[in-house]
Amino acid sequence: MKVTVDEDKCCGAGQCVLLAPEVFDQREEDGIVLLLDAEPGPDQHALVREAAAVCPAAAIEVTEDA
Amino acid sequence: MTPPGSILIVGASAAGLSTAEALRRHGYEGRLTLLDAEPHLPYDRPPLSKQVLAGLWEPAKARLRSPAQLEALGARFVRGDRAVALDAGTRSATTASGRVLSADAVVIATGLTSRRLPGQDGLAGVHTLRGLDDALTLRTHLAGARRLVVVGEGVLGAEIAATARGLGLDVTLAGLGHTLLGDQVGDVIGALLGRLHTARGVRLRLGAAVESLSGENGRVTGVRLATGDPLPADAVVVAVGSRPATGWLAGSGLTLGDGVECDTRCRAAEGVYAVGDVAAFEHEGLGRRLRLENRTNATEQAQVVAANLLGADRPYTPIPYFWTDQYDVKLQMHGLPAPDAELSVTEGDPEQGRFAAVYREGGEITGVLGWNMPKQARVLRQRSLGAWQRSQPLSSA
Structure with missing residues (x-):
């Protein structure tokens, strides 16, 4: 799994951090998403998919390995 | 199942x-x-x-x-x-x-x-903003307009006023409420938002009912307040809720x-x-x-x-949340505080344009607000507002 984030779209809601704090964090100064792990392990996959699904700015993209 | x-x-x-x-x-x-x-x-x-x-x-x-x-x-x-x-x-x-x-x-x-005002239909230059086409129509109109009146002091009205100021328009915002976003963020933060808009050149006419839209030859010329004051405009946005x-x-x-x-x-x-x-x-x-x-x-x-x-039996127990971006301010609101909840700043400084605050009702925290502090507000939410959800059994799909 590969994760990408669009900082320009990110609104700083932090929904992704609530769901998957091992993969996402927020910048202290403006709350924009920080991607901690662009290729998270299998134990994180379900959480990351849900984070991408609930992101209110559609700023997270998940590419599944073929 | x-x-x-x-x-x-x-x-x-x-x-x-x-x-x-x-x-x-x-x-x-x-x-x-x-x-x-x-x-x-x-x-x-x-x-x-x-x-x-x-x-x-x-x-x-x-x-x-x-x-x-x-x-x-x-x-x-x-x-x-x-x-x-x-x-x-x-x-x-x-x-x-x-x-x-x-x-x-x-x-x-x-x-x-979107709710509309009486007389709005059939009057050119009066807009509501709900869909993409609405936004593009308004964008085109604002490019050639000089004076905008926004009716409505909620999130949408305030955001449109801020955007229009950024485009260089002369903007007046009229609304029934006494502060911007008062129903959502309470009077203290609403007044801060009002100061922000005023400092950026928006004229606020709050606590003012709009009596009617004015027009000539099928084209809007402004709105008239219940006080009798006319607010001239060549574009009007109606953002009075949905x-x-x-x-x-x-x-x-x-x-x-x-x-x-x-x-x-x-x-x-x-x-x-x-x-x-x-x-x-x-x-x-x-x-x-x-x-x-x-x-x-x-x-x-x-x-x-x-x-x-798909057969799960999950209750939906969200912590309500919204954000709004106006000028250089990013506002985040978690929870559902009553308008008269007591507000206290927990971090940062309103004078510096960056702070986090909590709302309390009867000693209990019912809301968390971030003003240019999205991360800190989210952390506060996790500490203070989990109870509604923790009491629920977590069952997965």
Whole structure:
């Protein structure tokens, strides 16, 4: 799994951090998403998919390995 | 439980599309149909009053998903055709063009309809902003306009006023409430927002009822306040709230109050669910009925509706949340404080334009606010507002 984030779209809601704090964090100064792990392990996959699904700015993209 | 063989989702904006995606993510392989009144690919609404209206984003950037991602859903999209009736018993919807779409389960995700002012229709230069076309029409008009009057002191009105100031327009905002966003953030923060707008050159006429729209030769010339004061304008935006889009559900057999009334599982009837702005659900944690008009509610509720469609038994117990960006201020609001809740700053400094605060009612924290402190507000939310959710058994889909 590969994760990408669009900082320009990110609104700083932090929904992704609530769901998957091992993969996402927020910048202290403006709350924009920080991607901690662009290729998270299998134990994180379900959480990351849900984070991408609930992101209110559609700023997270998940590419599944073929 | 056997999952429904076919599911029809009426409304393919954030809530409807997220429901479809969550169904597939949870392994649903049945037939999925999404019906939407608009011809556009599903797009996001929060940028409409900001980046899209400002001309910073082209419409394609506001798309919720790429065409390839939509294709990968394996769903049938019926666009540009409005649902005009539903029979909840047989779960069949009729569209404006005469199509009849039936399914084993139906999800209602038709969102909101903007309220309008009397005399608005047939008067050129008066706008509401709900959809992409509205935003593009307003953007074009503002490019050639000088004086804008925004009617409405809520989130949408305040955002449009801020964007229009950024475009160099002369802006007056009139609203019935006494402070900007007073219903959402209370008077203290509302007054701070008012100061921000005033400092940026917006004239505020708050606590002022709009009596009528004025026009000449079919074109708006301004609005008249109940005080008798005229506010001249060559463009007017009416942002006086919305109502749930349930007109098409008259006679459906569903209970319609302030939205589609559903239970704690977001179920409106056997095999019929509602999601997003249109859904009036029972919040088990708060013990009352809620209807939330915010962006996170659309996607969060979609997760629960999808899970329940597939046989889970999950209550929907969100912590309400919204954000708004105005000028260089990013405001984040978690929780649902009463307008008279007591506010205290916990971090940062309002004078420095950066702080986090909590709202208390009877000693209990009922809201968390961030003013240019999104991360800190989110951390505070996790510390202070978990109780509504912690009391719920967590069952997965």
